Amino acid sequence: xxxxxxxxxxxxxxxxxxxxxxxxxxxxxxxxxxxxxxxxxxxxxxxxxxxxxxxxxxxxxxxxxxxxxxxxxxxxxxxxxxxxxxxxxxxxxxxxxxxxxxxxxxxxxxxxxxxxxxxxxxxxxxxxxxxxxxxxxxxxxxxxxxxxxxxxxxxxxxxxxxxxxxxxxxxxxxxxxxxxxxxxxxxxxxxxxxxxxxxxxxxxxxxxxxxxxxxxxxxxxxxxxxx
Amino acid sequence: xxxxxxxxxxxxxxxxxxxxxxxxxxxxxxxxxxxxxxxxxxxxxxxxxxxxxxxxxxxxxxxxxxxxxxxxxxxxxxxxxxxxxxxxxxxxxxxxxxxxxxxxxxxxxxxxxxxxxxxxxxxxxxxxxxxxxxxxxxxxxxxxxxxxxxxxxxxxxxxxxxxxxxxxxxxxxxxxxxxxxxxxxxxxxxxxxxxxxxxxxxxxxxxxxxxxxxxxxxxxxxxxxxxxxxxxxxxxxxxxxxxxxxxxxxxxxxxxxxxxxxxxxxxxxxxxxxxxxxxxxxxxxxxxxxxxxxxxxxxxxxxxxxxxxxxxxxxxxxxxxxxx
Numbered sequence: 116x117x118x119x120x121x122x123x124x125x126x127x128x129x130x131x132x133x134x135x136x137x138x139x140x141x142x143x144x145x146x147x148x149x150x151x152x153x154x155x156x157x158x159x160x161x162x163x164x165x166x167x168x169x170x171x172x173x174x175x176x177x178x179x180x181x182x183x184x185x186x187x188x189x190x191x192x193x194x195x196x197x198x199x200x201x202x203x204x205x206x207x208x209x210x211x212x213x214x215x216x217x218x219x220x221x222x223x224x225x226x227x228x229x230x231x232x233x234x235x236x237x238x239x240x241x242x243x244x245x246x247x248x249x250x251x252x253x254x255x256x257x258x259x260x261x262x263x264x265x266x267x268x269x270x271x272x273x274x275x276x277x278x279x280x281x282x283x284x285x286x287x288x289x290x291x292x293x294x295x296x297x298x299x300x301x302x303x304x305x306x307x308x309x310x311x312x313x314x315x316x317x318x319x320x321x322x323x324x325x326x327x328x329x330x331x332x333x334x335x336x337x338x339x340x341x342x
Numbered sequence: 343x344x345x346x347x348x349x350x351x352x353x354x355x356x357x358x359x360x361x362x363x364x365x366x367x368x369x370x371x372x373x374x375x376x377x378x379x380x381x382x383x384x385x386x387x388x389x390x391x392x393x394x395x396x397x398x399x400x401x402x403x404x405x406x407x408x409x410x411x412x413x414x415x416x417x418x419x420x421x422x423x424x425x426x427x428x429x430x431x432x433x434x435x436x437x438x439x440x441x442x443x444x445x446x447x448x449x450x451x452x453x454x455x456x457x458x459x460x461x462x463x464x465x466x467x468x469x470x471x472x473x474x475x476x477x478x479x480x481x482x483x484x485x486x487x488x489x490x491x492x493x494x495x496x497x498x499x500x501x502x503x504x505x506x507x508x509x510x511x512x513x514x515x516x517x518x519x520x521x522x523x524x525x526x527x528x529x530x531x532x533x534x535x536x537x538x539x540x541x542x543x544x545x546x547x548x549x550x551x552x553x554x555x556x557x558x559x560x561x562x563x564x565x566x567x568x569x570x571x572x573x574x575x576x577x578x579x580x581x582x583x584x585x586x587x588x589x590x591x592x593x594x595x596x597x598x599x600x601x602x603x604x605x606x607x608x609x610x611x612x613x614x615x616x617x618x619x620x621x622x623x624x625x626x627x628x629x630x631x632x633x634x635x636x637x638x639x640x641x642x643x644x645x646x647x648x649x650x651x652x653x654x655x656x657x658x659x660x661x662x663x664x665x666x
Contacts, residue, residue: 116533119613120641122583124533129578143366156365158581160605165581167365170616170645180638246579248605251369251472255579292472309367311462311474317367 121170123183126163131285133257136245139164140202140322141194146186153179154186159321161246161255202243202322207289207304209238209280209327210335215303218268222282222299225265234329236260237280237301242287242325247317252291252309254319259285271297278304280327289319302327305338343490344408345453350483351403351440356457356476357450357600358394361465365604371584372475373467375559375600375623376448378518378652379417383452385659386414386429386514388494394459394466394476395452400626402440402449403482407432411490412454412499418446418519418624427516429498431508446519447626454493470559471601498663512662514655517648518620524550524630527618530641532587532610533580537572545569546611547633551595555627559601562622564631568593572609579607585614585622599623617644 118124128135136159143159146166153175156167166183168175176182211234213219223230242256259282267283272295275281279290281298288298291308308318319325330338347354357380360373374380374397381391396403402420407413411432419426421441426449432438443449459466459477468476477486493499502508535543545567554563569589582588586598588608597614598606600623614622615636625631636644 117530117613117638118533118581119583119585119616120530120638120645121616122581124581126580131578155362156371158365158604160579160581162578163580165365165583167362167583169362171649246605247366247368248579249368249603251364251367253368294471309369309472311469311472316364316369316463319367321366 117180118165122165122167123180124160124163124165125184125187128162131161131257133243133245135162136243136257138194141197142187142190143321145190145194149186149190151186159246202324203320204324204326205319206326206328207306208330208334208338209302209304210330210332211302212332212335215279216301217279218281218299219301222263222265222301226262228262233263233301236263237282237287238327238329240287240327244319244321244323244325245286247319247321250291250294252317252319253288254323254325256287256325257285259287261285265299267297268299271295275300276303278306278308280304303335305335305342307342343411343455343492345411345488345490346406346408347403347482347484347486347488348406348437349404350481350486351398352401353399354403354482355397355468355470356394356459357397357467358465359392360467360600361463361475364463368604369463369472370600370602370604372469372601373465374450376417376450376518376620378620378648379448379516380450380452381652382427382514382517382655382659383414383416383450385656386416386427387412387452387454388498389452389454389456393452393456395450396482398440398449398451400443400447402442404437404439407434407436407438410434410503412493412502413451415449415451416514416516417449418443420444420449425509425513427513428510429502431499431502433508443626446624447629448623453490454499455491458489458491469601510662514659517651517655518624520621520624523625524632525621525625527622527631527633528615528636528641528644529587529612529633530615530636530638532612534572534577534609535611537609538589538611539570539573542569546595547635550630550632553625553627553629553631554594557627559599561599561602562597562625564595564597569595569611577607577609579605582606582610583613585616585619586610587612587614597622615641615644617641617648
């Protein structure tokens with residue numbers, strides 16, 4: 116379907132399906148590899164992939180939707196057959212100490228767990244970057260334990276500190292910088308999620324497999340000094 | 343070559359065509375809100391069309407040219423002594439006091455050669471939320487000194503030096519500044535248009551919307567009667583683009599502008615025709631707009647027409663220069 120007159124969204128599912136998202140991630144990488152000159156951005160989303168066009172490019176086709184669909188169909192078969200090896204593995208250190216875990220007590224109460232159990236369940240999870248957005252470097256990660264699936268905060272915080280690790284519904288996120296947000300904060304990473312000066316500005320990329328590693332206050336402060 | 347900022351104005355930032363290829367990690371292309379006016383300003387001073395220029399917003403800056411500098415201002419009409427839409431040689435020591443926008447909201451000040459700031463991720467555009475790009479990732483402030491690169495169009499420079507008032511008798515016609523309000527903006531149906539009830543669908547097109555004061559480079563909030571929630575309330579977060587019109591639970595539509603989020607979880611009622619985005623960007627807070635539905639084919643046609651108008655203007659500028 117068209118996304119305005121300069122982009123297209125090819126949707127495979129209107130609900131969150133991790134299998135579909137896997138295919139979307141591989142598909143997006145295959146399309147990127149083709150380096151189609153009139154496609155400026157390939158954006159894997161939860162249930163589909165968006166292609167953003169450069170309508171002023173000399174190679175821009177007269178029927179861009181058809182051309183886009185052809186590109187997608189050309190790569191779809193391959194992405195369905197591919198083994199699941201598109202994403203890199205990334206480990207993120209997280210400090211779950213109370214001064215960083217602003218909503219841990221609240222989450223524990225809602226989930227009927229001890230705060231410590233919440234952290235353990237969160238750390239034990241294997242996550243996957245399903246989509247990025249909201250802010251540069253901000254990844255929506257699937258794979259949160261169902262026991263931790265609590266709704267977002269009733270009222271969003273005006274400022275969530277940079278590096279805050281948060282959960283809501285069945286996903287986890289890390290806030291790349293201080294920004295307003297409504298997810299439940301249960302820890303903080305000392306890592307820099309997005310830095311425009313790096314050649315790969317974002318720490319996380321779509322399709323990445325992510326693990327969290329619990330660290331103590333001292334290691335957090337030590338790693339933060341190295342920023 | 344330098345210019346000095348004596349007064350920064352309301353929001354003055356360096357902007358070019360933006361940075362592409364990073365939407366998949368959540369970074370929007372950004373860049374000038376009105377790329378048409380930016381293009382004209384660059385053409386007038388002999389720059390590459392996508393060179394970075396100063397985007398001045400509603401209340402302009404006061405700047406001092408510390409050397410003879412070839413400049414052009416295109417876009418909104420500001421109350422200033424400086425002629426718009428033509429190349430002007432600002433002589434050493436000229437103070438350029440831009441004042442308030444009288445018509446339109448944003449104008450672009452291009453200098454021959456361009457501003458000497460390092461590109462970040464392939465662009466000199468200022469991305470304010472991320473604090474990078476442009477001048478230290480921020481808007482201009484009092485006392486800033488901006489370095490300029492060497493101008494390309496040396497001929498234009500010398501020919502203007504000989505004229506009495508340091509400018510030319512011709513000008514480029516503005517292409518995006520509204521003659522009257524409300525302006526008419528074409529939209530195609532958004533992905534979730536059908537899930538809004540018929541009253542909301544009708545209200546979206548019947549209402550004369552007003553740009554709310556808390557609008558910014560990320561998005562324009564549109565004041566008017568709040569729209570009802572769509573029947574299928576929960577939607578799966580999906581991609582957005584420049585000109586997407588989202589409806590959050592408050593019912594107040596938001597038109598996504600240059601620094602928009604790349605994905606969103608609010609239903610999208612409409613997508614603004616790309617040909618009309620630059621004109622919408624020329625509305626100041628309080629500015630009035632209404633929407634007309636069009637087909638994808640028509641939006642495509644409008645985009646080609648707009649491109650052709652811009653190309654014609656660029657040919658006109660080139661012709662004037664050849665004629666001398």
